[in-house]
Amino acid sequence: MPEELKVRKIECGVVLDKLPPFTSITALKILGLPYNRPENSSEYVIIPLMNVESKSMGRKDILKIEGSRDLFSLVEKKSGALALISEEIMINIIEDWKVVQKYHPNVPNHIIGLVNCPHYNCITNKSKEGNDNYSTKFEVIQRMPLEIECIYCHTRLKRREILENLIV
Amino acid sequence: MYAGYSDLIVIRHSKDGAARLASEYSIKPNTGEIVPVINGGDGQNQHPTQTMLDLYTIEKELGKLKGLHIALVGDLKYGRTTHSLLFGAAMFGMEISLVAPQQIQMPEKHLVKVKELYDVNPKFHNSIEDIISDVDVLYMTRIQKERFPDINEYRKVANAFVLNSKLMELAKEKMIVMHPLPRTNEIKPEVDKDKRAAYFKQAENGVPIRRALMYKVLEVV
Numbered sequence: 001m002p003e004e005l006k007v008r009k010i011e012c013g014v015v016l017d018k019l020p021p022f023t024s025i026t027a028l029k030i031l032g033l034p035y036n037r038p039e040n041s042s043e044y045v046i047i048p049l050m051n052v053e054s055k056s057m058g059r060k061d062i063l064k065i066e067g068s069r070d071l072f073s074l075v076e077k078k079s080g081a082l083a084l085i086s087e088e089i090m091i092n093i094i095e096d097w098k099v100v101q102k103y104h105p106n107v108p109n110h111i112i113g114l115v116n117c118p119h120y121n122c123i124t125n126k127s128k129e130g131n132d133n134y135s136t137k138f139e140v141i142q143r144m145p146l147e148i149e150c151i152y153c154h155t156r157l158k159r160r161e162i163l164e165n166l167i168v
Numbered sequence: 169m170y171a172g173y174s175d176l177i178v179i180r181h182s183k184d185g186a187a188r189l190a191s192e193y194s195i196k197p198n199t200g201e202i203v204p205v206i207n208g209g210d211g212q213n214q215h216p217t218q219t220m221l222d223l224y225t226i227e228k229e230l231g232k233l234k235g236l237h238i239a240l241v242g243d244l245k246y247g248r249t250t251h252s253l254l255f256g257a258a259m260f261g262m263e264i265s266l267v268a269p270q271q272i273q274m275p276e277k278h279l280v281k282v283k284e285l286y287d288v289n290p291k292f293h294n295s296i297e298d299i300i301s302d303v304d305v306l307y308m309t310r311i312q313k314e315r316f317p318d319i320n321e322y323r324k325v326a327n328a329f330v331l332n333s334k335l336m337e338l339a340k341e342k343m344i345v346m347h348p349l350p351r352t353n354e355i356k357p358e359v360d361k362d363k364r365a366a367y368f369k370q371a372e373n374g375v376p377i378r379r380a381l382m383y384k385v386l387e388v389v
């Protein structure tokens with residue numbers, strides 16, 4: 001894999017492979033890792049590779065994060081949200097320079113607090129009073145291709161709209 | 169918190185999904201007892217008790233539901249009563265026509281769902297005149313000027329969705345005109361005297377229907 005050679009291997013951390021092109025920053029946002037502010041600090045080394053060539057996908061992103069074992073549970077906890085980007089993503093867990101585990105993320109049946117409902121009159125959209133703070137809830141209507149429905153106002157979202165409305 | 173004070177909550181709200189959200193919190197704090205929530209109309213979404221009284225009215229006036237042709241007229245985009253009635257009419261095997269200006273036709277999300285649930289494909293029309301001779305139920309709703317970005321757009325189309333005595337001459341002998349009320353000028357007052365005008369009876373039918381619903385959810389009967 002020539003693209004693997006573009007950056008060095010990591011000792012401990014995670015590699016998100018097979019991200020659709022230009023989604024590595026979205027993945028960073030989902031993981032809650034700093035990506036755009038110089039004043040943020042982190043002990044992690046973050047290596048986004050964008051729009052590299054891929055045999056199976058044509059083009060793809062790769063996101064390498066080197067740090068501690070804390071990353072393993074963080075990625076697992078956020079895997080439902082990562083699956084909203086794509087269920088084809090390959091999550092590689094790296095220890096001692098070696099891949100010790102690989103898995104694809106799954107979209108959960110109930111998507112709670114991950115996506116804003118775009119319908120302006122939906123109860124989950126903040127009122128002018130502004131003090132209500134309810135989680136959005138969507139149900140999966142269809143997996144291939146992905147389509148989800150707001151349980152409150154029944155607005156349906158496809159993949160592109162889901163990504164536009166991600167809560168990150 | 170209202171669950172602590174009451175045995176039944178009826179919520180009418182300007183936001184879509186308000187009743188559904190309320191139902192997630194309607195538990196008595198002391199006993200954990202669940203308090204039923206009735207949706208009295210939520211935003212632009214649904215108005216299920218209106219649909220119950222609508223179906224009751226049709227059955228009472230025309231003797232059946234299955235196979236009858238209903239036309240929903242007016243603001244089908246924002247009008248929650250027509251959203252619920254679309255599902256209710258489909259559920260009971262009615263034939264459905266949707267009569268509205270293009271800008272305020274039935275939202276796609278409801279059409280997709282009613283197709284999935286009941287395999288019903290409503291027909292679309294641009295004026296009452298197109299359809300009135302064929303319907304058993306003409307279900308009128310109010311069109312609000314504010315829904316149109318341009319008042320001239322509104323003026324252009326509004327007349328095709330107003331019912332008067334002249335149009336009623338084209339209608340079947342045995343049919344009914346309904347309206348969730350309050351009406352503005354979409355049904356001319358001259359129509360009120362027509363024996364096919366059922367909207368005042370319809371409104372009155374809301375009393376026994378909502379009473380029955382409350383009895384049912386409180387399990388008094």
Ligand SMILES: [Zn+2]
Nearest residue numbers: 117122150153
């Ligand atoms: Zn919604």
